[in-house]
Amino acid sequence: MPLGSRPRNLWAELECSFLNTFETRWQYCAEAVGSGFAQGKTMLWRREVMEKGGGIRTLAAEIAEDADSTKLVRRQGLNIHLVDSPFEQPLGHSGFRDVWLRQVRWARMRRKTFPLFYAPEIVAGAALPCLAAAYAAWMLDVNVAAAMLGVALAWHGPEALLARLNK
Amino acid sequence: MPLLFVLRDLILPVIYIDAWITDEFVWRGNEMTMREEEPSVEQG
Numbered sequence: 001m002p003l004g005s006r007p008r009n010l011w012a013e014l015e016c017s018f019l020n021t022f023e024t025r026w027q028y029c030a031e032a033v034g035s036g037f038a039q040g041k042t043m044l045w046r047r048e049v050m051e052k053g054g055g056i057r058t059l060a061a062e063i064a065e066d067a068d069s070t071k072l073v074r075r076q077g078l079n080i081h082l083v084d085s086p087f088e089q090p091l092g093h094s095g096f097r098d099v100w101l102r103q104v105r106w107a108r109m110r111r112k113t114f115p116l117f118y119a120p121e122i123v124a125g126a127a128l129p130c131l132a133a134a135y136a137a138w139m140l141d142v143n144v145a146a147a148m149l150g151v152a153l154a155w156h157g158p159e160a161l162l163a164r165l166n167k
Numbered sequence: 168m169p170l171l172f173v174l175r176d177l178i179l180p181v182i183y184i185d186a187w188i189t190d191e192f193v194w195r196g197n198e199m200t201m202r203e204e205e206p207s208v209e210q211g
Contacts, residue, residue: 010171017171063201103178105194107186112201122183125176156172163168 001027001039003086012094018103020166021159024086026124036080037114038073040066042087052076067113126155 001024004016030036043066050056053072062068070080111118122128130148137147191200 013168014171014174017168017175021172022175063199100178104182104185104189105192107182108189108192108201111186118186122180125179126173127176127180152173155176156169159172160169 001082001086002041002089004091005088006090006092008091008093011096011099012091014096015091015094015099015102018099019089021163022124025159025162027082031080031082034079036070036082038066038069038080039082040064040069041089043069045069049073049076049078062113064109064113067109071113126152129155 002019003024004012004019007013007016027037027039050072053076058072059065059068062071073080107118107121110121130151133147133151134144137144191198193199
């Protein structure tokens with residue numbers, strides 16, 4: 001489970017916002033309810049689990065080997081577990097295009113390999129709640145900007161605190 | 168940092184829609200597709 005660290009420019013900071021308080025948070029929440037997902041870069045296996053699942057060559061069944069690892073483990077009635085402390089991945093300087101291409105690639109992988117889990121991701125960010133708040137405020141004839149700001153603060157405030165506590 | 172959360176959450180719906188409608192892309196110079204291979208006579 002990678003944790004972006006040592007960002008040296010704005011776009012590396014943006015990637016940290018994707019990796020750390022967003023993706024890592026959801027990964028650990030999923031694991032906490034017994035629905036962990038493997039995320040390669042580093043995966044530790046019990047050999048007998050891998051062999052019982054068909055061996056390492058079966059990891060080519062999906063476009064992403066970590067997704068296939070998750071399915072292989074779950075087919076045996078087992079759960080994926082994440083490390084207690086995510087590994088730091090120093091980001092240095094990043095370009096917006098690099099961040100964009102990586103995040104869309106990962107999203108396409110998630111859509112392809114776990115479509116039912118991917119479908120609700122549209123509500124994982126603050127965009128829809130802010131739109132809903134704007135619509136509700138408009139219907140109720142109250143300040144739309146204030147409503148959107150209130151939802152954004154309620155949404156991102158705890159996340160900012162989480163980021164600060166884990167700095 | 169909180170402003171980057173806002174930027175990220177503005178980007179997320181675009182990424183979300185892109186992931187549903189895009190099956191092919193280039194990664195590190197390799198053309199990749201997420202479409203399943205069609206069975207062919209050559210494959211048997």
